[in-house]
Structures are given as C-alpha cells and as structure tokens.
Amino acid sequence: MDSAGAVLRAVLDHGPVARSSVARATRLSAASISGVATSLLSRGLIREAPEAAGRPGIGRPTVPLVIDAEAVAVIGVHIAVPHATVALLDLRGRVIEQHREPHAGRDPASVLDRVAERIGRLRRRRRVLGVGVATGGWVDAVTGTVVEHPALGWRDVPVAATLSRATRFPVRVDSNSRALLRAEQLFGAVAGRARQSAVHLFAGNVVDVAFATGGVVHQGPRSAAGAVAHLNVEGCTERCSCGRTGCLQAAVSEQTLVRRSGATDLLALVTAAQEGDARALGLFHERARLVGRAAALLLDLFDPEVLVVAEAGANRVPACLATLRAEVAAWSAAGADVARVVHATSFPTTVLAVAGGAVALDHIYAQPLSPARI
Template sequence: MKSLSAPARRSVPLRRSDVTPAAPVRRLPGTGAVLGAILDHGPVARSTVARLTGLSPASVTGHVGQLLARGLVRESAETTGPRGLGRPHIPVEIDTGRYLVAGAHIAVAHSTVSLMDLRGRVVAEDRRPHRTTDPRRMLDDLAGRLTPLVSAHAAGRDVLALGVATGHRVDPDSGVIVEHPQLGWRDVPVRDVLSSATGLPVHVDSHSRALARAEQMFGEASTRASTVLLFVGAVVDAAFATGGALHRGPRSGAGSVAHLPLGPGGSGGAEPCSCGRSGCLQSEVSERAMIRRAAEQGLPAASFRDLLDQALTGEARAVALFRRRARLVGRAAALLLDMFDPEVLVVVEPGAGRIPECLADLRAEVAERSWVCDDPERAVVPSSFTGSVLATAGGAVALGALYLDPLGPWPALPAVS
C-alpha cells in the first residue's frame, strides 16, 4: 500500500489564506447551539432562540453579538407581531454573502472539489477522474483545482476552510486517512498536506459521517434524534449518530459494513470479496459489482454513471439490476435497523433516490426482514442530497466543524473580544 509521511510544500494562493490563528476569543457556552438554532429557524428573534436553546435572553444576546461580529449571521428587517401588535424585534439569520467553505471528496475512480455556502448549498463543483492514485500527487492536484474554482465562483466571498471526505477508515482527530484499500492508501496525512498546499484550515472525515452530519444540519429533520446512514457506492460503509453526536470508535472504524454477510441468495455467481469470502455486502452491491453484472448480461456500460443513465431512461435490464441492488441493500438496512433501532435510516444510493421502484423494493425488504422497524415508509428515507452527494460530503466536513465551534480559530474570520 502507498503511504505518505511528509506534507507537500506548494503554495496555492486563496483569498485571506493566512493561517496565523486568530486572536483568542472568549468562548461562551452554547454559541454553537445558538448558531444551530438560527440555521434551523432563521430569520428568528433572539427571544425565540432563547426559548429553543434554553439559554437566558442575556446569554443569547451575547452569543448573537459574537456571531454578528464574526460575520456568520446578519440582522434582517425589523418585524412586529400580528396586526402590528407586540414589541418590534430584529430577527437574525445565517449570512451567506460573506463566506464559503471548500470541499473535496475522494472516490475510487474520481474526485470532486466543491464550494458550499453556510446554509449547505453547493455553489460550484468540479468532478474529474483520477490521473494517479499516488497520494501526494492526487492531493496536490486537488489543491490546484481549488484556486480556479474559487476565482470563478466565490463572487468575493472568503473561503473559511477545506473539508475532505472519503470512504473507509479516516481519523478526524489527526486528519489522516488510516486505510483506503481500493486506492491502496494507508496512513496518509491529508490535513497536513492540504493545509500546507492551500493555506486553509483542513478538516477530514469519512463520507458517511460527513453526510450523516449534513442530514442533521441541512437535511432530513427526523435524523436529529438518532440516525444510521448507509452509503452505497464504489465503497460501502455506514455511520451512526445519536443525540447529535457521531460515533467513530476508538480506531475510527465504526461503520465498516463492507463485509456484512448478506446470507442465502445474496451471491449469484459473484466474484469473491477482497476478504476471500463471497456474499459480502460490498462485493454484491458496489459500483464495480454492478458494472460486472451488466457486462455479464451483455448490457454495454462504460461506467457506473452510464448504467445509471440507462436505468433512468427506462432500459429494462439496467432497471432490473438497480432493483436487485435495492433488495440486497434492504437486507443490510434491516440488519442495521435491528442493531441500532434508530429514528431513521438514510440510504445514500442513487437508485433509492431516483428510481421509485428501487425505494419501494428496499422498503419492502426491510418490512419483511426487520424485527424492529414497523413503518419502513417513515423510517427508511433516501438521501436529502441525491444528485449532489459527493459535492456535499467534503463541504459538510468543514461546516460541521464550523457549527460545532463557531468561535474557534478560523483565520478568515475577524477576532472578537
């Protein structure tokens, strides 16, 4: 496996990219909670924020003052109660006109660089196939692609940070991709390399955890209490969150479901999994498995995207392949529902998101196999970001860090006292 031990030393200029930490700020408890309430309900009165967060009005006023000073929120037009009754108030809302975050998603065959505003909306993206799997060269290429994307689409807004997401084992604390078997990567210090190359704060996490956090911040409201997110692509993995916190595990291995056995009927002439067994979830439902099955049926598809396009236009064999995939994913979903009993399970898989029969088949499989889930229509939902999953994942890593600690050392933000 390829490894990387030292950061690249190439400067990529970006707006306000000085990495000198901002002056220390006084961290008031609950500033992240206040920012989250404004994200959820803005434009919203400070008094309503106090009620939503359980903080005192004076405390909320202090938090909002610091968020205003940092340019993360703005005041809206003054409003009054019904028929002009009640004391006028000035609502606050997320300010999307001053800052962006950048994102990078590293897939098996391609990578996506994106820009996202502070409400989680993708502003621009650039997806390209890998020219190399060498980690140093690939990360250098990602950094180089970011500068023209910012120049073309930032519209004067400063970039606060870069978030990086990928599959398999990622350690967010160290900013290291611990292991990515398909790329042949082990212990790649992504944060060090990209912070040196871009001058930005860099945050790194698995794409499943990133997308679970994105659902909680910007997507399916029912994910707030507890959620399992199942990602099905070239890589198959999962994430579990409860009480707003994502579980990683002591070795950053939580959500490693690629080798979950599907049981009888899963394997139908499939090649053995990389683990040496057959019938593993990833070996049956990954993009590579789908392309191989299409070839076996004489269905020409140069890539997974080609196969999906054919299914979306109604090609019967392609649709059948996606429906088979949905049923197998439904088996895994039923197991995860029984294991974690979450409020909702989010399936990140294009068939479930774009082909109604696939979502129906997946839910039917859950209904037949789960001992816990009594309402698959409510409990099993497609991704809120279907069509922009990869562009969302990287940016969500950076936004998750920002909303967790909005008064932290974000170099592009002004210091507050």
C-alpha cells in the same frame, strides 16, 4: 456544541428568528444571545433580515436573524475511487459550485495536488472558512488521516496535514457515512429525528455505515466504527477483494454494477434506468434488495429513529426506494414502520459535495467562534 453553536443552530433551524425566540430555544439569557449574535454577525455567519421584520409598532423593533448564505463558504472535497469532487458550499449546506476531477493517478500525492489546485481556484469566489474531506475506507477523523482505503490503495495518508499545508486552510477529514450523517442532522429532510438517533448507510464504490445517538456521531476509540464492507449478506455471490464471497461491498459496489451492465459508467446506467431500460432497472432493483437486507440488519441492531441510505438507485431510479423498503420490511424483525424510518439521502444530486462540505460545516456549527474555526 458551545453556546455560540447553539445560537447558530437555532438560527439555522428557525430563521428568520427573533433574538427572544433564540433565547427560548437555547435557554440562554438575552444578554448572552446579544453578545453571541454580535460576534456571529461580525464574522458573516448570520445577518439581520429586515425584510422579515414585523410592521413597525410600539416598542423596540425586533430584527430577525438568518444564516448568511452569501458572505462566507466552505470547501467540500470527496475522494472517490475514480475521481475527486471539489465544491463550494454555503452555510446552509447548499452547493454553489462543484467540479469533478478524474484521478490522473491514484497515488495520494497526485490526487491531493489536483484537489489543492482546484481549491486554489474556488477560494477566489468567497471568503472560505475551511475545508472538509470525505472519503471511504477507514478514516481517522482525530488525526485527519486515511488509515486504509483498499480500493484506492491508500494507507496512512495524512490528508488533513497535506491539504492544510498546500492551501493554508484548516482541514478536517471523515468517512462518507459519518460526514453524510452530520449533513442529515444539520440540513436533512428529517433532521429533527436524525438528531435523536440515526444510522446512515452509504453504498458507492465503497460501502460504509455511521450511527449517532443523542446527536453525537460515534467514532470509536480507533475511529474505525462503521466498517461493513465485508458484512455477509444472503444473496451476495460476487467474489470480494478479501477472497470470500457474500461480502456486501463486492455485491453492491458501483464498479460491480457497471461491469455487469456493460455501461460506460454509473451515470450512463442511471440514465438508462430512468429511461426505462429493463436491464438497467433490473440491476438497480437487485442492488436495492441487497442493500435493503443490509439495512434490515442495521435497523434491528440499532433501532434508530431514522435510517438514511445514500445509494444511486434509491435516490434516482424510479421505485428503487420502494423495493429497498420492502426488502427491509421482509428481513427486519424489529417491526419498525419502514416508510417512516427508512429514507433516501436528502442530497440526491449533490451527495459527494455535501459529504465533504458537511465535515467542515459540522465543526462550524459546533464552535463557530473558536479561533481556528474547524
């Protein structure tokens, strides 16, 4: 994060906030703050909030600064196994508009063509600073490539280059969990603690993990960190695509859940559980227990301040988070205060859109004034 990033982050965290308070929070000089603020104002990233200013009195009035949630936006793309989500988000990470595009075909060209077409329509709504893409599998954030996504059948797909060529926007790509961990650090319910150390566990059709210490999300020299799809978890009995049984992803993937339930799709199953359907509830709680065992392993391995789980049950089905936490407590040896450490995602109904958007927003908050912003 550069000094402009520090100022923008301070305005996000404390706004409406006086320039003098930004100086204290960032330990930058008043002159630096003034220069940076002018640049951020001219780019539409922040605005002055006269409505929040104190009563006029003696001395120079201080007009507080806030994030400008109206002027500019980013586009967040999430590529899931059955569909893509394309969304417009403001600088506070809030979803302005989102669209779900079922894949006509799963080959990269047809998926990315459709995504580019939707981006073309969304860009008319706001001045767009860039595009972020989140997906599962092995994602190389440095080159913007999906190295391997077995469930989609993708290998070495240059997603950033392809979408950038089609849309003329800068495009960044990252894995589900790394993207969502960044979102938690920027906008999450326990953002302050997540910036100290955090683990994120994503369980959709694919399962992946990210961890961060000192505010930095670990990528690994091959961008391969976080692959837990084939983590062996006691109690998993489904056969996995890798040929073994006991793999976490095979046991808890949404496809497995939907297939077992006989429901048409995950949303129908969530709705049934919310309406009290015993079979649907049973399936979600069983899954929460398996995810909880994996979370317990991660908790013991990393001992993070915060462990965030993005999983449809914990987020939306009554008492599932309690089941998951109880399982973590039963299987973890670290003696952590589970209710304090283990949280469901801060973005329960917009998790896919936020994942994509966070990939772009993270770069804006790191270096907001760099010429190619993301």
